[in-house]
Amino acid sequence: MDYFSQSLISAIHLLFQFDPNIYFIIWTSLKISLIATLFASLVAIPLGMVMAINQFFAKKFLQQLLNTLMAMPTVMIGLILYGLLSRKGLFGHYALLYTENAIILGEICLILPIIINMTLTAVLATDPRLLTTLKSIGASQSQSLLPLFKELKFVFLAIIITGFGRAIGEVGAAMMLGGNIHGSTRTLTTAIALETSKGAFEMGLALGIALLCIAFIVNFLLQKISPS
8 A cells, every 4th residue: 555545544544533633723724714704705795796886987997906916825915914913013012913813814805805806797797687777766876785685695605605715725824824823823724734844744634635525515515506
């Protein structure tokens, strides 16, 4: 039996032994990513809808900026926030660096432009007769948002799940902002990087399998709610 096969069997054994360290890391990753996705969605979806139904100066520029932010390397996000949250930084007095809140903030910054852009695209792609009808009956901007939300609720749910999937797979900013502290800020991705660098390949593989299972569940949910 080769090295990888032996490591894979050992990794599966580790998962089924219900090692508290492994499952604490899984729980930490889920908690941080869920909170980040919730806050990002509460801001990004309404903002994306408002951007979509309004015509204003620099709208195209904002769309290009969102596209650029979507492609920004996560280490760049981590670097910027590290500078702001470090002791000498603008927000250093809040002592957020190397805490779960710092990772949450980093993941919010990561997925915010993704959710805004996807929401904007979804609203623009909807049946144009809906917006025309709402305007013809004299609906205000705020009154137009609720019918739009009801029309696209399953699309928005898919966008939220996509944002969560992106957040839980984040490693660059999580490493820089959380510090990969055992029992505190160690997430699945940062733990995989650490364990593999230490030579504990079986542990890294066990955590990788857990991450793959979460990714599978996320994609399964996406497939279920996507219109056939």
